[in-house]
Amino acid sequence: MIEELEARKRILESTSSGPVMWVPISMAVDGVAAETLGARLDCPVFDNSSMDGYAVRASECRTGDTLNVAGQVQAAGPDLDLILKPGEALRIFTGAAIPRGADAVIMQEDVEFVDDERTAIRIVEGVELAENIRRRGSDVCEGQRILSKGERIKPTTIGLLASQGLPNVPIFSRPMVNIVTTGDELVETGEWLGEGEIYNSNGPMLTAAVERLGGIAARFHAMDDRGHLRSVLENALHTGDFVIIAGGVSVGDRDFVKETLTDLGVTTEFWRVNVKPGKPFVFGRFEDRVSVVGLPGNPVSAFVTFSMFAGPAIQKWLGKKDVSADQPALESFSGVLGTDLENRGDRPHYLRVKVDRENGNRITPFGVQQSHAVHGLAQADALVRLAASESLQSGQSVTGWWI
Numbered sequence: 001m002i003e004e005l006e007a008r009k010r011i012l013e014s015t016s017s018g019p020v021m022w023v024p025i026s027m028a029v030d031g032v033a034a035e036t037l038g039a040r041l042d043c044p045v046f047d048n049s050s051m052d053g054y055a056v057r058a059s060e061c062r063t064g065d066t067l068n069v070a071g072q073v074q075a076a077g078p079d080l081d082l083i084l085k086p087g088e089a090l091r092i093f094t095g096a097a098i099p100r101g102a103d104a105v106i107m108q109e110d111v112e113f114v115d116d117e118r119t120a121i122r123i124v125e126g127v128e129l130a131e132n133i134r135r136r137g138s139d140v141c142e143g144q145r146i147l148s149k150g151e152r153i154k155p156t157t158i159g160l161l162a163s164q165g166l167p168n169v170p171i172f173s174r175p176m177v178n179i180v181t182t183g184d185e186l187v188e189t190g191e192w193l194g195e196g197e198i199y200n201s202n203g204p205m206l207t208a209a210v211e212r213l214g215g216i217a218a219r220f221h222a223m224d225d226r227g228h229l230r231s232v233l234e235n236a237l238h239t240g241d242f243v244i245i246a247g248g249v250s251v252g253d254r255d256f257v258k259e260t261l262t263d264l265g266v267t268t269e270f271w272r273v274n275v276k277p278g279k280p281f282v283f284g285r286f287e288d289r290v291s292v293v294g295l296p297g298n299p300v301s302a303f304v305t306f307s308m309f310a311g312p313a314i315q316k317w318l319g320k321k322d323v324s325a326d327q328p329a330l331e332s333f334s335g336v337l338g339t340d341l342e343n344r345g346d347r348p349h350y351l352r353v354k355v356d357r358e359n360g361n362r363i364t365p366f367g368v369q370q371s372h373a374v375h376g377l378a379q380a381d382a383l384v385r386l387a388a389s390e391s392l393q394s395g396q397s398v399t400g401w402w403i
């Protein structure tokens with residue numbers, strides 16, 4: 001049996017980040033950048049107007065001045081290469097190139113027409129030098145870093161890449177995660193529940209947990225039968241980057257997972273982690289390519305051990321920054337205990353808790369604290385860890401992990 005930190009460290013050491021793939025930027029949202037990229041262009045690409053108005057010389061534009069309106073107009077689009085003559089104002093629109101000779105744009109709201117023919121304007125509100133001009137390179141300069149390796153790609157990042165004319169971006173590929181549930185008692189949702197049977201909750205729950213992290217999940221199910229289990233596991237091992245098995249990894253007479261994995265050539269790196277819920281946990285490697293994780297079958301144990309040990313490896317594969325053995329694949333926060341808590345056991349215990357965010361993240365245990373209790377798990381907000389034999393007092397600050 002090994003400690004939690006050691007377990008996570010060993011799993012992370014055995015997992016590398018996934019291969020790099022170039023994808024169209026439209027497909028990259030939530031992907032992790034696999035390379036650092038520099039700007040190819042200055043942005044704005046050329047000096048342009050940030051307003052609809054008139055390109056002018058600021059020195060000719062004090063309140064009350066009048067200017068003749070030039071015969072030509074510069075709109076957004078092709079640069080007409082116009083020249084602003086002294087004493088003139090040149091009609092211009094947002095995004096249009098600034099004509100030569102102009103050093104400011106006056107908003108159309110700040111002028112009035114002198115005559116009905118609109119051949120001249122009077123300045124109602126003067127303009128400052130450079131006002132309403134977006135200078136070339138004022139946002140991004142060519143060569144400046146626009147994307148860092150390890151950075152998560154947001155919709156706004158995609159906007160930036162597009163503004164640089166980049167059609168594709170390199171991201172770490174998503175891992176194919178094969179989820180294998182086991183057990184004769186399990187039926188899928190939508191099916192008839194016979195006597196002694198239960199619905200398979202781990203399959204859908206783990207699928208969602210994998211997909212929330214960014215992995216691609218596929219579902220398999222094996223009966224508690226050596227032949228059946230072997231063929232399902234063999235298929236899963238040969239067609240994925242991760243295989244996550246739920247159930248059948250304990251020491252019951254029908255727990256065939258460990259021996260079957262060994263038969264199929266999986267090297268067991270360790271078995272059992274000193275944690276509650278979740279002691280019967282196995283980690284192995286197959287053909288130096290696939291990480292194999294066996295989780296306990298009870299849903300709370302399965303979820304907790306997935307989040308503690310398998311999740312970080314998936315995040316590492318995806319190239320996420322700051323993945324470390326110190327962090328499960330859940331976001332941490334700090335809160336204050338609303339009651340005393342005591343762990344009488346000899347293993348660290350993750351409790352399911354409610355968090356009152358309106359009350360300084362006040363933490364109280366919630367629901368049935370047993371490893372089959374899916375209602376308590378689903379309705380809880382977070383997990384809190386109590387070390388073996390630890391007692392904590394109401395009012396103490398603790399770290400929690402959102403679930």
Ligand code: AMP
Pocket residue numbers: 181182183185186198199200201202203246247248249250252296297298299
């Ligand atoms: P096992 O680890 O196979 O001994 O299973 C431990 C407990 O978890 C048993 O009560 C199983 O019925 C239950 N269990 C195992 N797999 C699942 C699953 N996929 N969904 C819901 N409960 C499960």
Ligand code: MG
Pocket residue numbers: 182183184224247248297
């Ligand atoms: Mg079982």
